[in-house]
Amino acid sequence: MEPAPPAPSGRPRVAVLVADDRPPGMDGIERLADVRYVREPDLAPALKDADVLFMWDFWSEALAGAWPDGGGPGWVHIASAGVDRLLFPALVEGRTAVTNSRGIFDEPIAEYVLGLVHCFAKDLHTTLRLQAERRWRHRETERVAGARALVVGTGPIGRAIGRRLAAAGMRVGGVGRTARPGDPDLGDVLPMDGLHGALAGADYVVLAAPLTGATRGMIDAAALARMRPTGRLINVGRGPLVVEDDLVAALRAGTIAGAALDVFVDEPLPAPSPLWDLPGVIVSPHMSGDVAGWRDDLVRLFADNLDRHRHGRPLRNVVDKRLGYVRAPDPSDPSDPQRDDQRGQR
Amino acid sequence: MEPAPPAPSGRPRVAVLVADDRPPGMDGIERLADVRYVREPDLAPALKDADVLFMWDFWSEALAGAWPDGGGPGWVHIASAGVDRLLFPALVEGRTAVTNSRGIFDEPIAEYVLGLVHCFAKDLHTTLRLQAERRWRHRETERVAGARALVVGTGPIGRAIGRRLAAAGMRVGGVGRTARPGDPDLGDVLPMDGLHGALAGADYVVLAAPLTGATRGMIDAAALARMRPTGRLINVGRGPLVVEDDLVAALRAGTIAGAALDVFVDEPLPAPSPLWDLPGVIVSPHMSGDVAGWRDDLVRLFADNLDRHRHGRPLRNVVDKRLGYVRAPDPSDPSDPQRDDQRGQR
Structure with missing residues (x-):
């Protein structure tokens, strides 16, 4: 100290x-x-x-x-x-x-992430879009309980997220600087070099890591390619954790199913960014903890x-x-x- | 039996x-x-x-x-x-x-309700509307933990909702046919004639009751007038539990802050219904449990x-x-x- x-x-x-x-x-x-x-x-x-x-x-x-x-x-x-x-x-x-x-910001951000997970699972974003068009279209939704979340970042924000998602019945794992099996908040925590392997098993990948030399650009094309086609990426950490061009390409190609982004490389997110209207993408103005x-x-x-x-x-x-x-x-x-x-x- | x-x-x-x-x-x-x-x-x-x-x-x-x-x-x-x-x-x-x-339908509906609560608390519906306009507008949100939910209906759907909301840190109470203090799923359950008194203390009122002679129209102008101006109504039961004209009037007058409706008196909700585009209203096509x-x-x-x-x-x-x-x-x-x-x- x-x-x-x-x-x-x-x-x-x-x-x-x-x-x-x-x-x-x-x-x-x-x-x-x-x-x-x-x-x-x-x-x-x-x-x-x-x-x-x-x-x-x-x-x-x-x-x-x-x-x-x-x-x-x-x-x-x-x-x-x-x-x-x-x-x-x-x-x-x-x-x-x-x-x-x-x-x-720990508990507010954890609630925000839980809300985003439910938004995806219950297809709320589609519901709201259809509502704006006064269209009634029944769809089937997904369970939240039993879905697998991988929380990247083992600081107090990541831990609050892990606790909150687990309380909702999700199966939670973590990735951090050091391995920690059986962590009380995050389950089995893998070290950073286990990230790519862990991505393949996750329905939701939640980024809550600080932006450092070791984490910048960690979610790039190679990482996205390891995710499931049904997987969603949630970023409440910092924009540059993600290579945005790679994310746009992965969303367009269907490599992953969606992304909820509260942080961006450039904030406010510039109006011409393709992220604003890619299907399956939720853009919020860096407010998850506020x-x-x-x-x-x-x-x-x-x-x-x-x-x-x-x-x-x-x-x-x-x-x-x-x-x-x-x-x-x-x-x-x-x-x-x-x-x-x-x-x-x- | x-x-x-x-x-x-x-x-x-x-x-x-x-x-x-x-x-x-x-x-x-x-x-x-x-x-x-x-x-x-x-x-x-x-x-x-x-x-x-x-x-x-x-x-x-x-x-x-x-x-x-x-x-x-x-x-x-x-x-x-x-x-x-x-x-x-x-x-x-x-x-x-x-x-x-x-x-x-119990657990799926409970998750759906938890999603709607988070949607309101985190203002996700506004976020999505602003996103469609490519507008970046930071706002402050609300905590979910500590907010008070009143679940109307003590059947298995209401109970699953109570458990799920409590697991998210909400303070849960119930209203049912018979009083039941200290219910394990719903906290203190008041009998139906306690409904009006209980409405005043709730941030979220969740309707999960069956439609019977005793419950039809239970949420009318008098009931809505007892709710908080910041309160939200969530209906995953049956449309006629609510007097829709009274609800529209209450929303227009600011008597309550919002409503998430999965069920309606007429389904599909007719295109001319004012519910489709009242601010603070989320309309979904009877899909909460599916x-x-x-x-x-x-x-x-x-x-x-x-x-x-x-x-x-x-x-x-x-x-x-x-x-x-x-x-x-x-x-x-x-x-x-x-x-x-x-x-x-x-």
């Missing part, structure tokens, strides 16, 4: 990177810290004298260009689970601690970490900057603050 | 009422019985010398008009769970045993009952013709064949 950054003397200076909206409910934080809200053009000067950067605008890719040569704030917190857009070499190699919003109240939850998580920071206690959700995500908590270490956030953040 | 009809001597004569399609996999039955496939116009003469009528065309309402004056076959089996279209006074009062296909293989399952159930009939053993799924559905099994009676079909028919 990385050491906590040194506690600042007095009131910490917090820069908050915002785009359209400020975070809600910041009054508690403003009482304890000097808070400055900045937009991308003002980020560079703000970083020079900030102790903490709160990346409320988690979509921004401006940090690399604005980072001071001598190193920026001692701590950067981002209001998302993924840190792929955030990291750059000077940040990875420097002394700055990076924390993320792991935990907020339940009402999510913004408040994100601020609460940051406030808790800021409190830890002020008192020199270990931060939660410290990202392993070389791996690109928060390492799994060590259950044998009672002082590991990552232990707290495995479950029940909301 | 009603007595089994007398076993016929030799091969029973089975009339099968069909419309477009014959039932699949009838060869086993044809080896043991004299099977005659008839359409509605030939139903009356066929009934005169049939021992058994298999209503494969469960949509038909022709039986009342075709029924012989002196009483028809000793046993009528219908390939549906509901018997509302089937029953008529001479059948109810006569000695003919009526059995239904209870059990086949998973691939359902036709085979229906024939297997009939074959099992025909085997019981041939050997003079008690039939399964004997309908209480005055109540209009199969009474709950008596768990204290090991000879009650209804005990078999509470769970796991498929």
Whole structure:
């Protein structure tokens, strides 16, 4: 575990990177810290004298260009689970601690995935299309119970998905960095080099992995060719986990039956993308984890970490900057603050 | 429990009422019985010398008009769970045993309902509409876990729904003919006269009751007025449980937030019905229980009952013709064949 950054003397200076909206409910934080809200053009000067950067605008890719040569704030917190857009070499190699919003999105995303599975199994997307045409056309549907799901990614989001799908009677397996037979949430977890073999047995392949050098482009033509013609791909991780051109080709060729995509290489998904209207494809605007109240939850998580920071206690959700995500908590270490956030953040 | 009809001597004569399609996999039955496939116009003469009528065309309402004056076959089996279209006074009062296909649809319908709940909570219907317009519009969604569902109907379909929704983390209550606090599948079950009070506390009201004199029109303007403005109505029972004009008015007035309807007063739903394109309404063509293989399952159930009939053993799924559905099994009676079909028919 990385050491906590040194506690600042007095009131910490917090820069908050915002785009359209400020975070809600910041009054508690403003009482304890000097808070400055900045937009991308003002980020560079703000970083020079900030102790903490709160990346409320988690979509921004401006940090690399604005980072001071001598190193920026001692701590950067981002209001998302993924840190792929955030990291750059000077940040990875420097002394700055990076924390993320792991935990907020787990259960909402798991529900979203369960909804997508039911949408496919019950052919709801066809029903809604026929409804728009006032057409009554009876069809047979599929069972959800007994269907096989392969969850790629063994972090807290993947685990919540595994639990939720298993509770619906699905047979769940996993793929992660390391093999783990008999995992309580994901059944038998295969290592990444077992991915291709596992794809062949899955009715639903669910991507919930972080975007790293090891996972980028993992679902390419070769992987898609291993899936069943009746299989569906669900991506709630990051767009570049999938080679989109290969996916379009596989959908057109009938190599797989469908895909539900909440994330894309380019977001918003450009209007000319063929993914918008390929049969069997469900396109949603990167919203799988965003339940009402999510913004408040994100601020609460940051406030808790800021409190830890002020008192020199270990931060939660410290990202392993070389791996690109928060390492799994060590259950044998009672002082590991990552232990707290495995479950029940909301 | 009603007595089994007398076993016929030799091969029973089975009339099968069909419309477009014959039932699949009838060869086993044809080896043991004299099977005659008839359409509605030939139903009356066929009934005169049939021992058994298999209503494969469960949509038909022709039986009342075709029924012989002196009483028809000793046993009528219908390939549906509901018997509302089937029953008529001479059948109810006569000695003919009526059995239904209870059990086949329980788990598929429960999954369908869970899918509809997720569709509402995750705003999937809006997502699909926006997708058709290639529009990327981020929205906040709702949690499923913790939401409150009221299941109306405590038969095996309602029970399967209750179990499935509870497994997804919802808080489940029920309404049935008789009060049953602490029911294992449905939580606290209120009697029918508690319906209006219970509606006010539900985020989702799920109708899974049989259509009888006691349930017809139960969801009328007065009932809808008790629901929450954020509440959704899901009907997988029978269309006339709901007063459709009242529902349309409630949806237009914002009295409730939405409805997912799989059944209607008139089926197919007529093209001019305003239900087709009211916002927040999902129209599906009476398909909630019809998973691939359902036709085979229906024939297997009939074959099992025909085997019981041939050997003079008690039939399964004997309908209480005055109540209009199969009474709950008596768990204290090991000879009650209804005990078999509470769970796991498929």
